[in-house]
Amino acid sequence: MEKEIQKILIIDDDEDVLFAAKMLLKKHVKEVLIEKDPRKIPFLLNQSSYDVILLDMNFSQDTTSGKEGIYWLEQIKERDPSAVVILITAYGDVETAVSALKKGATDFVLKPWQNEKLIATIHAAAQLKNSYNQVNRLQQEKQQLEESIDAPFKSIIGESKALRNVFTIIDKVAATxxxxxxxxENGTGKELIARALHKKSRRKDKSFVSVDMGALTDSLFESELFGHKKGAFTDAKIDRAGRFEIADQGTIFLDEIGNLSAALQAKLLNVLQSRTVTRLGSNEAIPFDTRLICATNEDIHSMVAKGNFRQDLLYRINTVEIHLPALRDRIEDIPLLANHFLEIYAAKYKKDNMKIDTSALRLLQKYPWPGNIRELQHAIERAIIMSDHSSLQSDDFFFLNNKGPVKDNHDNMEDSFNLDDVEKQTIQKAIQIHGGNISKAAEELGLTRASLYRRISKYDIS
Structure with missing residues (x-):
């Protein structure tokens, strides 16, 4: 079954030709746009995309050579390399046709045309355009998949009651x-849960697209999420689909959504309500159908109460809430996680048959793990790298004992259980351990540099 042709653009300075073509094609195409002036081509390409473009080769300035048509063909292909263009002329010859095809034309027809032949040519060209779109989408999905493969670990490890409660919720809501x-909290595995929801959903064979909202600046937000047209800004060298387009029919995961400014919250809400995105530099609304999963380590309900997060946006994103337990609240899972990471990193660093001593496991279960699973993962990797033995001992985790609470000049937070205090202490420790090197501290914490800088500002860490 042929896919319906959505939109065709016809450019010819002869109004009779435009009218005749439109009358013929409107039975076969959802929308037919006509234009007399080829100088409007750049504007029209910025406004929308087209399945097929029919372009006259001879305009009033040059009625016989075809050079003007080839010039505009080159302009179209420069702006949109995947554009499918059929050239039409009353003065066709083999040499002109070959020249046009070499410069990127899809086909070449003479006028007066045969209606059946023109319709068949347009359907073939539209199928080619659809193939281009599919290849482009597959390439972008492949890139997303390759990025996903680099995720720190691929499965959810644990048998604690707290984690089983999470699994129960996943089973209930995944198929919806x-x-x-x-x-x-940071490091509890929010993206893993999002991936589990996707894998158990009806969209599992489509893309899972993860976006770190905390790493997006205001200037990049729209380009990354909604896409852009070539020339929309200085570095926009090609048309690019946004994350919502790429995630069409699949799942989009917006991490650290609590970090969005008020202005960006409003833009996101508008997109979620309309279920369409508009690329930067374009006025064309592109519909999408994607499952939305969001995550945050912030107390988002408190943020709403303080006016820092839109209540209508919160209603939009949290049909169901899933609360992930901190690692200190599921200590019975620590041996399972530790052995899981041991297997991964022992293989990576070619230290076969490594084990973890019982005394080391007891130490790991007593440590509060302010960085949660991510901190445990890094601790196991570091211990394996530094150990000279076939079994990890308590002494191999000496660096955990050295991470005493950091005291600032005003407050002693040593015994604080406030999550903000714990996060502030952890950040201060990481920065101190790495001698003020923000890049290394961010890597140790499992954060991006941008995310770490925001937290340093939030907690006024000097």
Missing amino acids: DANILILG
């Missing part, structure tokens, strides 16, 4: 299209 909000 309900919007999910995942709440939990």
Whole structure:
């Protein structure tokens, strides 16, 4: 079954030709746009995309050579290399046709045309355009998949009651299209839960697209999420689909959504309500159908109460909430996680048959793990690298004992259980351990540099 042709653009300075073509094609195409003036081509390409472009080769300035048509063909292909262009002329010859095809034309027809032949040519060209779109989408999905493969670990490890409660919720909601909000501290595995929801959903064979909202500046927000047209800004060298387009029919995961400014919250809400995106530099609304999963380590309900997060946006994203337990609240899972990471990093660093001593496991279960699973993962990797033995001992985790609470000049937070205090202490420790090197501290904490800088500002860490 042929896919319906959505939109065709016809450019010819002869109004009779435009009218005749439109009358013929409107039965076969959803929307037919006509234009007399080829100088409007750049504007028209910025406004929308077209399945097929029919372009006259001879305009009033040059009625016989075809050079003007070839010039505009080159302009179209420069702006949109995947554009499918059929050239039409009353003065066709083999040499002109070959020249046009070499410069990127898809086909070449003479006028007066045969109606059946023109319709068949347009359907073939539209199928080619659809193939281009599919290849482009597959390339972008492949890139997203390759990025996903680099995720720190691929499965959810644990048998604690707290984690089993999370699994129960996943089983209930995964098959639905309900919007999910995942709440939990840094390092608790929010993206893993999002991936589990996707894998158990009806969209599992489509893309899972992850976006770190905390790493997006205001200037990059729209380009990354909604896409852009070539020339929309200085570095926009080609047309680019946004993350919502790439995630069409699949799942989009917006991490650290609590970090969005008020202005960006409004833009996101508008897109979620309309279920369409408009690329930067274009006025064309592009519909999308994607499952939305969001996550944050912030107390988002408190943020709403303080006016820092839109209540209507919160209603939109949290049809169902999933609360992830901190690692200190599921200590029975620590041996399972530790052995999981041991297997991974022992293989990576070619230290076969390594084990973890019982005394070391007891130490790991007593440590509060302010960085949660991500901190445990890094601790196991570091211990394996530094150990000279076939079994990890308590002494191999000496660096955990050295991470005493950091005292600032005003408050002693040593015994504080406030999550903000714990996060502030952890950040201060990481920065101190790495001698003020923000890049290394961010890597140790499992954060981006941008995310770490925001937290340094939030907690006024000097």
